[in-house]
Amino acid sequence: MKRFHERGHYDRSVIQDILDAGFHCHVGFVHQGQPFVLPTLYWHDEESIYIHGSAASRMIEASADAPLCITVTHLDALVLTRSAFHHSANYRSVTILGQGRMITDAAECAAQLRLMMERLFPGRWDRLRPVTPQEIKATRVIALPLSEASAKIRTGPPDEDEEDLAWPVWGGVIPLRTTVEAPVPDVTSLLHGIDDAPHCAVNPGTRDA
Amino acid sequence: MKRFHERGHYDRSVIQDILDAGFHCHVGFVHQGQPFVLPTLYWHDEESIYIHGSAASRMIEASADAPLCITVTHLDALVLTRSAFHHSANYRSVTILGQGRMITDAAECAAQLRLMMERLFPGRWDRLRPVTPQEIKATRVIALPLSEASAKIRTGPPDEDEEDLAWPVWGGVIPLRTTVEAPVPDVTSLLHGIDDAPHCAVNPGTRDA
Numbered sequence: 325m326k327r328f329h330e331r332g333h334y335d336r337s338v339i340q341d342i343l344d345a346g347f348h349c350h351v352g353f354v355h356q357g358q359p360f361v362l363p364t365l366y367w368h369d370e371e372s373i374y375i376h377g378s379a380a381s382r383m384i385e386a387s388a389d390a391p392l393c394i395t396v397t398h399l400d401a402l403v404l405t406r407s408a409f410h411h412s413a414n415y416r417s418v419t420i421l422g423q424g425r426m427i428t429d430a431a432e433c434a435a436q437l438r439l440m441m442e443r444l445f446p447g448r449w450d451r452l453r454p455v456t457p458q459e460i461k462a463t464r465v466i467a468l469p470l471s472e473a474s475a476k477i478r479t480g481p482p483d484e485d486e487e488d489l490a491w492p493v494w495g496g497v498i499p500l501r502t503t504v505e506a507p508v509p510d511v512t513s514l515l516h517g518i519d520d521a522p523h524c525a526v527n528p529g530t531r532d533a
Numbered sequence: 534m535k536r537f538h539e540r541g542h543y544d545r546s547v548i549q550d551i552l553d554a555g556f557h558c559h560v561g562f563v564h565q566g567q568p569f570v571l572p573t574l575y576w577h578d579e580e581s582i583y584i585h586g587s588a589a590s591r592m593i594e595a596s597a598d599a600p601l602c603i604t605v606t607h608l609d610a611l612v613l614t615r616s617a618f619h620h621s622a623n624y625r626s627v628t629i630l631g632q633g634r635m636i637t638d639a640a641e642c643a644a645q646l647r648l649m650m651e652r653l654f655p656g657r658w659d660r661l662r663p664v665t666p667q668e669i670k671a672t673r674v675i676a677l678p679l680s681e682a683s684a685k686i687r688t689g690p691p692d693e694d695e696e697d698l699a700w701p702v703w704g705g706v707i708p709l710r711t712t713v714e715a716p717v718p719d720v721t722s723l724l725h726g727i728d729d730a731p732h733c734a735v736n737p738g739t740r741d742a
Contacts, residue, residue, distance in 0.1 A: 352570035361561035397572040
C-alpha cells in the first residue's frame with residue numbers, strides 16, 4: 325500500500341464483494357524464515373476467511389497460531405498503453421494479514437465445512453454420504469479474521485501521459501474472463517443415470533473490465 | 534509436498550509447461566516476520582522466473598536478496614464426489630522457492646522488460662513509444678532461479694472410496710476456463726482509427742480438465 329495508494333480500498337463492503345466473487349486464494353506462511361505460497365479454496369463470513377486441509381498438511385500446521393497472509397485475486401484485464409511503462413492490469417484483490425486460528429472443536433469444524441460446500445453448491449451437503457467422525461478428525465479448518473483486510477482495485481481504460489497519446493499504436497484493454505463450464509459426469513454418474521449435476525453458485529472472478 | 538506426494542512433479546518440462554500457460558503469479562515475501570502475498574505478472578526463461586515493479590514498491594524492496602516464493606496456479610476444475618471429504622480440485626501449480634536477485638544493470642533491466650512484453654504481445658515493444666532512461670531507472674526486475682521449483686498437478690475424474698459410489702448423488706468435474714476476450718479500444722484508438730489490437734500470445738490457464 326506504500327505506492328499506488330489511490331488503488332487501496334478498506335471499505336468492508338468492497339472487501340466482501342471481492343471475496344464473494346471467488347473461492348480460490350493463495351495462502352502465505354513462513355517456515356524457518358522461508359515464505360511459502362500455496363493455492364487453496366476459501367470461504368468467508370463477515371468476520372473471517374477460512375481455509376481447510378489435512379491435519380497433516382504443512383500449510384495447516386504452519387498456519388495455526390502464526391502470522392499468515394491470504395490473498396484473493398481476480399485478474400480482469402490487461403491494460404495496453406502507447407508506452408511499455410504505463411502498461412497495467414485491471415484486477416481486484418484482497419489481502420488479509422493476521423494470525424491464523426485452528427478450529428479444534430469437531431462440531432464447529434463440521435459446521436464450517438458444511439458452509440464451504442453450501443456456498444459453492446447449495447443443498448448438496450445434505451445429499452452427500454454423511455461425513456464420519458474420522459474424516460472430521462483428519463481435517464482442520466483455519467480461521468483468519470478480516471480485521472486486517474485491505475483491497476486493491478484497478479479498473480477502466482489506460483492511464484498514460486498526454487504526450488504519448490499521439491503515438492500510433494493501439495491502446496485499450498483486453499478483458500480476461502473465468503467461466504464455469506458444463507459439468508462432466510464421471511462413469512458412475514453415467515452408469516446410474518444420475519444427471520442432476522449441481523450448479524456452482526459462485527461465478528469466479530467474472531465481471532466487466 | 535509432505536502429503537499428496539503423488540501430486541508432486543519436479544520434471545523441468547512439466548514446470549516449464551505450467552509457466553508457459555500463464556502470466557500471472559502470487560509473490561510471497563516476509564517483512565518483519567509477517568508473510569505477504571501479492572499478485573503480479575511474471576515471465577520466465579529456462580533458468581529463472583522474473584517479476585517487476587516500481588523501485589519504490591515494498592514487494593520489490595522485500596524481494597531483493599531475501600527469501601522469496603513465487604507460485605503460479607491454474608485452477609482447471611472442481612471435482613465433486615459422493616462424500617464431502619473427497620471433493621477436490623483439478624489444478625496445475627508451480628512453487629518456486631529461493632533468494633530473489635535484483636537486476637541493477639539498466640541495459641539488462643530493459644532487455645528483460647522487452648522479453649516480458651514480447652512474450653505477451655510479440656512485436657509490440659518495437660512499435661511502442663521507446664522507454665526512457667528515467668522509466669528504466671524507476672523500474673526494478675527481480676529474478677528468482679528455477680532451481681528450487683516444484684510442480685503439483687491434479688487431473689482427471691473424482692477419486693473416492695469404492696463403497697461411496699452407490700450413493701445416489703452426482704459425481705464428476707466442473708471445468709473452469711479462463712478466456713482472453715475481444716480487445717476493447719480506448720477513446721484514442723477509436724478517434725485515430727487504430728484498430729490493429731494485438732493478439733495475446735499466452736492463453737492463461739486454459740486446458741481440458
